[in-house]
Amino acid sequence: MFENNRICRLFGIQYPIVQAGMVWTSGWRLASAVSNAGGLGLIGSGSMYPEVLQEHIRKCKAATDKPFGVNVPLMYPDIERIMEIIIKEGVKIIFTSAGNPATYTGILKEKGLTVVHVVGSSKFARKAEAAGCDAVVAEGFEAGGHNGREETTTMVLIPAVRAAVKIPVIAAGGIATGRQLLASMVLGAEGGQVGTRFVASEESSNHPAFKAAVTAAEEGDTLLSLKKLVPVRLLKNEFFRQVAAAEQRGATPEELKSLLGRARAKKGMFEGDLEAGELEIGQVSALVKDILPAGKIVRILMEEFLDAVRNPF
Template identity: 75%
Template sequence: MQNKITSLFKIEYPIIQAGMVWNSGWKLASACSNSGILGLIGAGSMYPEVLREHIQKCKKATDKPFGVNVPMLYPNIQEIMHIIVEEDVKIVFTSAGNPKTWTSWLKEQGVTVVHVVSSLKFALKAQEAGVDAIVAEGFEAGGHNGRDETTTLTLIPMVKEHIKIPLIAAGGIATGNAMLAAMVLGADGVQVGSRFVASEESSAHEAFKKAV
């Protein structure tokens, strides 16, 4: 059964594997996409040409949709965005920056744009900037947490009430029960990180996987 997220990304299940810096290369992204969810390559720790190599390998490993997560505070952002478009990646998740900077340009190139936010204020700004969906990430999440320290179960209904575009919940979601809770509160899908860090295909260190 399709919902807003499965329709938007043309995937089977409304689950997104988070783009987690050095933990999510092409192996994890392609394995996730092949299983019917959306895999993301984490561009944050990659030099531009390394990212290109991961995209090319991912394309060979899956014929399903996958995307790239781009933290916008990185210095070679321009080069990274152009590589994504040159390599014909159709889904980009942006974070840690102003969504206005790249959203229009990416959408002109036929890319679906999702922005990660930690508060209602930033969710509204992202919607105004024209993104296709929002990831509302509670303070339980890894990565760039919001200053407000708003937890996932508080953030999701708050954002849902004020936005019209599809909403993805993130932060502390690692089970089917947690996914159900997020969706009851108004999320159309979930983004999961730590659960995938511990997987065989993740490029995280074995000791880190065991700790998780």
């Protein structure tokens, strides 16, 4: 069914499903499980020291003979060392985000890598295409973690980006079911990047308490926060309420940065502190009600997708 799908051909994968490279979530176990199931697994380098990333890449190569990639937030420290390791270890696919794609795309392309950049607007999609990226991830307002300032929803963003660029578009934000994947492709995407659904997987690196909180979430339990710094969608908890109160009284970016402190996401998502931690997750958590093996999640997504194709109504 996907023989002519440009995303499947670009990455050499069976299904047009990309597992998001999320901080404190996407290690080698999750990436290799998704790749082995026919999707594209991504290691999330944003929460890894360079030597830790190197270890995850090597373990992923040992766990799968299928394509996988690394997600790199360009604003993070040690970026030069991160890029050196990715190239040295022979990774063939890199997703970049949170920065200017022109900085590294040319260098990576010269080394033979496939480069994809995450964008939140048509403007930045055009910039990514001009920089030489092979595809873009168009991430809508519904997504968890760091988010676009424009607050454009996935349903509006995908057709806008599709009209703006000629390279393949991968939809992200609010995709946790096969029917949602099909909807994004009807709008012009050629694949879907799935994050929140894989947080609630057996192989994700998240603390069990955070996984349980994700499956317990209901509609309205997440909100975009910290807009004066870098907007991020969070599950509501005590830390979120402190941020909301600070923002309501007009706190400066410096005050918000002090409140955020260091390792706040690690505290919540990796260590399981559900009150003091930063809990990054998407709106679609309201539809995620169980924790499953990543391979089963891929299989269910495709079963739901095919059922929706056959029975759209």
